Amino acid sequence: MDIKSLYDANINNITIAKNAFDALAKAFGQHVDAWQHEVADRLSASNWTGPTAGTAHGRIAELGGELQAAKQELSFVSRALANAAEQFALAQSHLINALDDAKKAKLNVAPDGRITWDNEPSSPNFAGSGAERTAIAISNRITAALTEAAHADQEISTRLSHLATNASNGTGLNAATVAQDLAAENARENIPAAGTDPNNVKQWWNGLTEDQRQKFIDAHPDRIGNLDGIPATDRDRANRITLQQAKQDLQVQLDHLGPEPPAKIAGMSGAVSNPAHDDWERRKILLEEQIKGVNAIDKRLTTKVDQNNPPTYLLGFDTKGLGHAIVAVNNPDTADNVSTYVPGTGARLGEIGGDIDRSDRMVASANAANKKAGDPRTTSSITWVGYDAPQSIVPQATKDTYARNASESLHSFESGLRTTHQGAPSNNTILAHSYGTTTVGYALRDKGLPVDNVVLIASPGVGVEHARDLGVDPSHVFAAKGDIDKIDMAFPMTADKLASNGGNNLGSWYGLIQNPDHHLIHGRDPMVPDFGARTIPTSPDTDHSDYWNDNTYSLTAMGEIITGKWNR
Structure with a gap:
């Protein structure tokens, strides 16, 4: 995946394809329902009996199951395309935002991702003394967006290839195959909620393939990384993705915080504190603090073992x-x-x-x-x-x-x-x-x-x-x-505990109590x-x-x- 391909991608075409498959699945479903009513049900209600009739009834029932399976498989194509459109759109928006920020910072992004800028202070295109730091941050954001798109591309290719194979070799007409595909689709979308019993989470996670686990980590690292019951190594993989995303997002928020408002503004009785400045300062301190924490974690995670x-x-x-x-x-x-x-x-x-x-x-x-x-x-x-x-x-x-x-x-x-x-x-x-x-x-x-x-x-x-x-x-x-x-x-904040402390202290001072009791604010x-x-x-x-x-x-x-x- 490169910058131009992702930037120029027409995500709407995927949605159009998804809608076409929806229409196809609906029409096919109507034909299946009509066949069931006009053929299968009528034949079942007939009085036709004998060996040939038994074979026909069996084949008709088998065919009904195959048609229902095919209908279900078509819906899986639609779901795969919907997921792809969502993932590509998100990656594309991340890329566009990064490129827009590069332009605002007077940075030039080449098609291969290299970033250059004007270092001449007298030039109208001078990018400023912090250009290198900004360039590194934007380069990381571009890389993350391309990686995000590459993962989406690989996932949609794998899913559609699997469904196409099912259609071409007939396995998609098998109820057992469809049941497996349905379980995979549901597992792909149904992450246990935060707070779910860790034993149930572990059972769910163990039931996934390694490929499915990786896809969850790539698509939902924030949810997987914070879910108790998932192994430490997998949580770590997910949270490292979230950490890097947060590192970029926090820096972007700090860079876009804008100039510092005046600390004071005119009031009826003179200068008063400016609420806009107080809010700006609060946000700045919080962002700088969180970046500090992220950097501390990142440093420890990347320290050579x-x-x-x-x-x-x-x-x-x-x-x-x-x-x-x-x-x-x-x-x-x-x-x-x-x-x-x-x-x-x-x-x-x-x-x-x-x-x-x-x-x-x-x-x-x-x-x-x-x-x-x-x-x-x-x-x-x-x-x-x-x-x-x-x-x-x-x-x-x-x-x-x-x-x-x-x-x-x-x-x-x-x-x-x-x-x-x-x-x-x-x-x-x-x-x-x-x-x-x-x-x-x-x-x-x-x-x-x-x-x-x-x-x-x-x-x-x-x-x-x-x-x-x-x-x-x-x-x-x-x-x-x-x-x-x-x-x-x-000290405790209740009168009885304060009195108890005082009595015990006095008793201890005068040698009347060998092991004085003592209560603190929380017990x-x-x-x-x-x-x-x-x-x-x-x-x-x-x-x-x-x-x-x-x-x-x-x-x-x-x-x-x-x-x-x-x-x-």
């Missing part, structure tokens, strides 16, 4: 709201130990780079624990920014709404990990930080999570009073809090003995974001827990 840089898999991605992403270090479908890390307040697409780094560190810590024990088993650590996390401590992180809203999606994801895992069940850990522990606690309490271990780092409360209420063996629930972490200042502090969790040691001077620092007790402990090596 070696001993210090395990392979990564993109298991989820979108730019809705502040954006979401799920990134796995090592393949969770084949790893012996699988850990899901849920970050807290401030988690979003734009900040995911630091969270991925924490997953890398946890894998390294797990590998060190295994090496020390002479254990060859492998570990995958997943960064799960699959929910809308609070973005401020006050007031957002004081609310449990964000945790409640995440329970369903976290449960689905963890269930999907169990569904797609290969071989013996893995040892699964859910590990969370700050408000992320509240999110995990609510999901464990309200939905249940199929995990073996729970690790709560710097928690403001997890919605329960006791570790046993999380639905996991309390001996596999762990908690950590640094000596200078101020998370225990996240009992997991660090107090009455909660029932096993406490993780932390290094001196550990603050709220220091738990993953190199050579810290907490990072070492995480690796030991994830691999089942904790024995303290």
Whole structure:
């Protein structure tokens, strides 16, 4: 597929052909109905009997089935042409938009896709100092559009060739063949909805051919990539397509944002803030942040795999709201130990780079624990920014709404990990930080999570009073809090809990209470003995974001827990 072919393509001709096949199928159907009524039904109602009559009745019934099969096969041609028209039109629009943007940017696109521009500042056609960056982005968009069209071309050719073969050799008159073709057509169009039980998704995916799976990935990468129950390698293939599309789309939106409006406008009593400027600035910051997150993911995905840089898999991605992403270090479908890390307040697409780094560190810590024990088993650590996390401590992180809203999606994801895992069940850990522990606690309490271990780092409360209420063996629930972490200042907002805290503190100060209780804003502090969790040691001077620092007790402990090596 080249630029001229796609640009000049008359998509309307495909629609005309589709309409012609619709008319043909309708006319053929009418003839089939007339034949059934005038021939088959009349013969069936006759009193003709005997050996010859039996043979005739049998052949007439067989012929009726063949005619119905042929009618169905004609409808498949129509569906194939309709899909082709849609896919070609979308690819063509992407190409035209890219070429229009190139023209606006004073870039010249050659028929072979090469882009040139005028570098002379005094020239009226000067493309500006950022021409190279713009040219690279537009070149990527053109390539993506041509690839999109090539996939559509291959798909329509394969489908029509198959149907033509059926027609020429007579297999299209066979009911079994038509049933297979119908199943393939329905499977091509009926992707399970988001939230479908991962077991059902896996069954659907396993029922497809490899060619059908690839077509779904090419045509609907956003839906396939975010569907729990589809293997990690396939989700990764789909999400990498979506990531590159988003990278281009975000840059286009930023480039088309327009000049900055004035910050102030005249009001009745003087200059006032300009709402247009506030909206422009908000959109600019969001786009720049999301581009930053996309680049961080892209950089990690394309890092050369070696001993210090395990392979990564993109298991989820979108730019809705502040954006979401799920990134796995090592393949969770084949790893012996699988850990899901849920970050807290401030988690979003734009900040995911630091969270991925924490997953890398946890894998390294797990590998060190295994090496020390002479254990060859492998570990995958997943960064799960699959929910809308609070973005401020006050007031957002004081609310449990964000945790409640995440329970369903976290449960689905963890269930999907169990569904797609290969071989013996893995040892699964859910590990969370700050408000992320509240999110995990609510999901464990309200939905249940199929995990073996729970690790709560710097928690403001997890919605329960006791570790046993999380639905996991309390001996596999762990908690950590640094000596200078101020998370225990996240006081509860009810009078009874505040009074309880005050009484316990006073009792402790005067030596009257040995194990003072303490409640935080989202429940009992997991660090107090009455909660029932096993406490993780932390290094001196550990603050709220220091738990993953190199050579810290907490990072070492995480690796030991994830691999089942904790024995303290």
